[in-house]
Amino acid sequence: MDRVIRVGLLGCGVVGTGTLQILRDNAASLTRRLGAPIEVRKVVAKDRDKPRHDVVRPEQLSFDPEDVLGDPEVDIVVELAGGLEPAGSWVRRALKADKSVVTANKFLLAEHGHELFGLAEDHGVDLYFEAAVCGGIPVIRVLREALASDSVLALRGIVNGTSNFILTRMQQDGLDYSVALAQAQEAGYAEADPSLDVNGGDASHKLTILATLAFGAKLVPSDVAVEGIEHLTALDMKMAARFGRVVKLLATGRSLPGWDGAPGPLDLRVHPALIPTTSPLASVSGALNAVHIEGERLGPCLLTGYGAGAMPTAMSVVSDLVDVGRNLLTHASGRVPQRAVSSAHLARRAVQAPTAHVGRYYLRFPILDRPGVLARIVGVLGAFDVPIEHMLQESRTPGSKEPVQVVVLTHAARDGNIRSTISEVQRLSGIAAPPVAIRLEEA
Numbered sequence: 001m002d003r004v005i006r007v008g009l010l011g012c013g014v015v016g017t018g019t020l021q022i023l024r025d026n027a028a029s030l031t032r033r034l035g036a037p038i039e040v041r042k043v044v045a046k047d048r049d050k051p052r053h054d055v056v057r058p059e060q061l062s063f064d065p066e067d068v069l070g071d072p073e074v075d076i077v078v079e080l081a082g083g084l085e086p087a088g089s090w091v092r093r094a095l096k097a098d099k100s101v102v103t104a105n106k107f108l109l110a111e112h113g114h115e116l117f118g119l120a121e122d123h124g125v126d127l128y129f130e131a132a133v134c135g136g137i138p139v140i141r142v143l144r145e146a147l148a149s150d151s152v153l154a155l156r157g158i159v160n161g162t163s164n165f166i167l168t169r170m171q172q173d174g175l176d177y178s179v180a181l182a183q184a185q186e187a188g189y190a191e192a193d194p195s196l197d198v199n200g201g202d203a204s205h206k207l208t209i210l211a212t213l214a215f216g217a218k219l220v221p222s223d224v225a226v227e228g229i230e231h232l233t234a235l236d237m238k239m240a241a242r243f244g245r246v247v248k249l250l251a252t253g254r255s256l257p258g259w260d261g262a263p264g265p266l267d268l269r270v271h272p273a274l275i276p277t278t279s280p281l282a283s284v285s286g287a288l289n290a291v292h293i294e295g296e297r298l299g300p301c302l303l304t305g306y307g308a309g310a311m312p313t314a315m316s317v318v319s320d321l322v323d324v325g326r327n328l329l330t331h332a333s334g335r336v337p338q339r340a341v342s343s344a345h346l347a348r349r350a351v352q353a354p355t356a357h358v359g360r361y362y363l364r365f366p367i368l369d370r371p372g373v374l375a376r377i378v379g380v381l382g383a384f385d386v387p388i389e390h391m392l393q394e395s396r397t398p399g400s401k402e403p404v405q406v407v408v409l410t411h412a413a414r415d416g417n418i419r420s421t422i423s424e425v426q427r428l429s430g431i432a433a434p435p436v437a438i439r440l441e442e443a
């Protein structure tokens, strides 16, 4: 190969444009670091009417992916279109043509990673994806390379900036969910269809990828128990503050101990949780992301920064390009197993059923202020072995017909028993609205 790394971009939106800007503005330093210039041969987009003159030269622009995928001169395909298709077919096609790929597509890698990484290994090429999880935070490299000598016991992260922005606005400004969501959309953090951000789907894709690397396990998104933030209210944020806590959407992966020192099942969950205001994750506000890793030998390690946005995400894409380029120049593609271990060494690990999880809970029961209701609730909690640590009942505003809130913080209880408690309490007379259960985590 001559000493030029030739790149084709599929997608020129937020991240694609940022990638082209960095490649243009940092060309000299990138060439020094890589030992060869990076040449962008083609940039493929869909909409012919969008202006892109500031970053794409007219002869670079194409609307036909074949101009990248069918070009034998292209060494690295950068997939920045997103979604499962046509991005998935493009990545397959590139890998089968012995081209390395850089992508930011967590959805594709969480759903089809095993097939795609297998293809990369079979063809002796790289499939790099630092930008796919937590945008600009180099968490993939840390898990893949820096922690090669350690065992990850647990990781816990705030990995979706949109939901974190919404929760921060609800917590700090007392906004209702729908108002905070509208603000996130106005600020450009949430998509027109924000479902995957707020229902925990995006975070579960990222956790699937992170946990695969952290635990060397073969995982799919359905291994993660998922709950979103759509049902949270400003009232729960206010209550959380009364207990010295904030509400965060946490992605948690833990390796549970098994028998005789053997690894037990994995505990993989995405859900809102009340965490102490003193926790390092509590101050991760707005669109910031963070991942807290607990290594057996390293101990705790916190990585935080911007998990999205053109520049932080494109920075990760270009760093991947440099790494993949170095591998091409030294004929070392595939030298570093992309998921910390090769596909053949990914272990099958059992995953703990969500109902088996044991932890503490915040429970809120909106009740009618009548005698006996509280006693019946306490009876149900006792019947399902849910130990009460703290209980408070709001005083009623004189003359108000509004429900009164009863809040319980529990000691450790089984998730399955909490679910049974909630459905049983819902059937009691004097319950004004469905009860709310949110996990407590010490994070």
Ligand SMILES: NC(=O)c1ccc[n+]([C@@H]2O[C@H](COP(=O)([O-])OP(=O)(O)OC[C@H]3O[C@@H](n4cnc5c(N)ncnc54)[C@H](OP(=O)(O)O)[C@@H]3O)[C@@H](O)[C@H]2O)c1
Pocket: 010, 011, 012, 013, 014, 015, 016, 044, 045, 046, 047, 048, 050, 063, 080, 081, 082, 083, 086, 104, 105, 106, 107, 131, 132, 135, 307, 308, 309, 310, 313
């Ligand atoms: N945005 C972020 O902050 C961020 C952070 C981390 C990861 N990511 C990931 O990065 C990837 C790209 O995200 P983005 O925000 O840059 O998306 P985006 O702004 O919507 O850009 C997507 C690009 O792909 C092009 N495209 C889509 N379908 C196409 C098709 N069928 N043929 C040709 N071009 C097509 C679009 O063309 P047009 O320009 O013509 O519409 C656009 O240029 C996604 O996987 C996303 O999950 C994004």
